[in-house]
Amino acid sequence: MSDATIAFIGLGLIGGSIARGIKREKPDTKIMAYMRTRSRLLQAKEDGIVDVLLDGIGEELRECDLIFLCTPVEYNAKYLSEIKPFLKPGAIITDVGSTKTDIHEEVSRLGMESKFVGGHPMAGSEKTGYENSTDHLLENAYYIITPTQASTEEQVSRLVRIANMIGSIPLVLNYREHDFITAAISHLPHIVASSLVNLVKASDNEEGLMKRLAAGGFKDITRIASSSPEMWEQICMTNSQNLSVILERYIASLNQILGELKANDNQSVYQLFETSRDYRNSFSEKVPGLIAPDYSFTVDMADEVGAISTLSVILAAKGISIKNIGINHNREHGEGTLRIAFYDKETMDNAWKQLERYHYDLISN
Ligand SMILES: NC(=O)c1ccc[n+]([C@@H]2O[C@H](COP(=O)([O-])OP(=O)(O)OC[C@H]3O[C@@H](n4cnc5c(N)ncnc54)[C@H](O)[C@@H]3O)[C@@H](O)[C@H]2O)c1
Numbered sequence: 525m526s527d528a529t530i531a532f533i534g535l536g537l538i539g540g541s542i543a544r545g546i547k548r549e550k551p552d553t554k555i556m557a558y559m560r561t562r563s564r565l566l567q568a569k570e571d572g573i574v575d576v577l578l579d580g581i582g583e584e585l586r587e588c589d590l591i592f593l594c595t596p597v598e599y600n601a602k603y604l605s606e607i608k609p610f611l612k613p614g615a616i617i618t619d620v621g622s623t624k625t626d627i628h629e630e631v632s633r634l635g636m637e638s639k640f641v642g643g644h645p646m647a648g649s650e651k652t653g654y655e656n657s658t659d660h661l662l663e664n665a666y667y668i669i670t671p672t673q674a675s676t677e678e679q680v681s682r683l684v685r686i687a688n689m690i691g692s693i694p695l696v697l698n699y700r701e702h703d704f705i706t707a708a709i710s711h712l713p714h715i716v717a718s719s720l721v722n723l724v725k726a727s728d729n730e731e732g733l734m735k736r737l738a739a740g741g742f743k744d745i746t747r748i749a750s751s752s753p754e755m756w757e758q759i760c761m762t763n764s765q766n767l768s769v770i771l772e773r774y775i776a777s778l779n780q781i782l783g784e785l786k787a788n789d790n791q792s793v794y795q796l797f798e799t800s801r802d803y804r805n806s807f808s809e810k811v812p813g814l815i816a817p818d819y820s821f822t823v824d825m826a827d828e829v830g831a832i833s834t835l836s837v838i839l840a841a842k843g844i845s846i847k848n849i850g851i852n853h854n855r856e857h858g859e860g861t862l863r864i865a866f867y868d869k870e871t872m873d874n875a876w877k878q879l880e881r882y883h884y885d886l887i888s889n
């Protein structure tokens with residue numbers, strides 16, 4: 525079944541980014557959307573991302589092959605029963621929620637296992653709303669797919685196709701396992717970041733010197749404390765059991781560090797930093813989800829004086845901005861190769877076309 529008509533309930537950061545990615549790759553997809561803020565929906569129509577504006581859940585959904593739930597997790601689960609009467613045969617509902625057990629349990633309670641496949645893109649931002657969505661937000665990030673016991677291969681492969689289409693890397697996972705993993709690598713970090721920021725707020729002096737002097741270290745590990753409270757309250761409440769287990773382990777590890785500090789146990793404090801450094805360094809920066817999308821290609825060209833400037837002039841004449849240009853030192857592609865990076869995919873594709881016209885030898889990265 526082809527997913528020619530797709531609806532989005534909630535069109536914020538994640539819904540908006542998926543819709544943009546789909547429209548970029550398959551512009552003839554008919555996209556319907558509903559969200560709380562009407563003005564942003566109108567903007568999405570103006571941008572050519574949404575074709576049909578919905579006033580709520582209703583008859584129009586009967587036309588849809590695929591329905592994305594992209595609101596905070598508890599609202600996603602509530603929408604299931606409302607949407608159920610409007611599902612056409614073969615249609616599936618999916619969601620993008622950060623927790624999965626809660627919605628899967630609601631799916632079972634409603635007897636909708638054959639109509640639902642869960643999803644969760646493992647990328648995002650502390651920013652919210654359609655206005656911050658981009659067609660490349662989820663590129664190079666894992667897109668976790670959580671089937672039900674009744675999900676068919678065909679249904680799962682439809683979600684895999686969508687994930688691939690938007691540049692993500694699909695990964696099928698059991699929904700309970702998903703929630704334990706994300707408790708440790710996503711939900712606890714949000715609690716740590718927010719509680720640390722609140723600790724500094726409570727400990728600062730009247731002149732606010734802590735706030736003023738906070739530098740890279742503090743800012744690096746607290747960026748996510750600016751995330752949406754509505755979204756994170758719902759994530760924590762729907763994964764409270766896993767989160768409690770992980771939080772208790774974390775508190776125990778903090779208490780251990782406290783004991784070591786008080787006892788002047790410098791060996792153990794050294795080991796804390798040594799172990800974490802080695803493990804953190806073993807997270808390849810090439811791990812999907814950690815790297816920014818790379819819009820670059822290589823040009824194999826003669827190593828002649830002026831070669832770079834000739835190429836730059838060709839691109840500049842077409843108004844194409846280059847983000848970075850440099851000689852490739854690994855020489856895998858032969859002598860005089862140049863790596864050119866661009867700000868987005870569209871610019872990169874355009875540059876490729878222009879250089880092809882001048883018969884440059886191009887290699888995709
Ligand atoms: N932000 C992230 O980093 C991230 C990453 C992966 C998954 N998620 C998940 O994606 C979902 C959406 O998060 P987001 O970051 O896009 O949030 P967002 O605030 O940017 O967008 C939420 C959208 O839902 C709409 N909405 C909220 N309540 C609604 C309701 N009751 N009915 C209809 N529309 C409603 C809002 O108007 C908005 O369009 C959440 O379930 C979240 O757990 C978030």
Ligand SMILES: O=C(O)C(=O)C[C@]1(C(=O)O)C=C[C@@H](O)C=C1
Pocket residue numbers: 621622645646647648649650651709710711748
């Ligand atoms: O980068 C961020 O701002 C995020 O918080 C993204 C992040 C996370 O890594 O925890 C947040 C929630 C999601 O469900 C998936 C990704």
